[in-house]
Amino acid sequence: MPVEQLTEEERDTWLRALPEWSLARDGKAIERKFEFADFAEAFAFMTRIAIIAEKRDHHPEWFNVYNKVEITLTTHDAGGLSLRDVNMAKKIDKLV
């Protein structure tokens, strides 16, 4: 299914609903950093996201060191941000 890249206006509107996320890569991605008590908690969080990502066929780019997880969302198929990233970010926000 083709996915449309958001216009700048759409992007800015949607991002107001995601105050914990910031624009990255020239506006082509969004990112958020998380910190947990320890590695077990961080990895449990990543596991929950992995299951959601597989279901949606929309996968995060992420970086983990011990209790820290940095997540970047972008839509490769659209060459930038799409509603799929916004929806994924909302879903991730609900997990924490």
Ligand SMILES: C[C@H](O)[C@H](O)[C@H]1CNC2=NC(N)=NC(=O)C2=N1
């Ligand atoms: C072939 C497969 O459906 C695509 O490559 C999917 C998989 N996961 C994906 N994840 C993300 N973040 N962006 C995509 O465009 C994307 N596309």
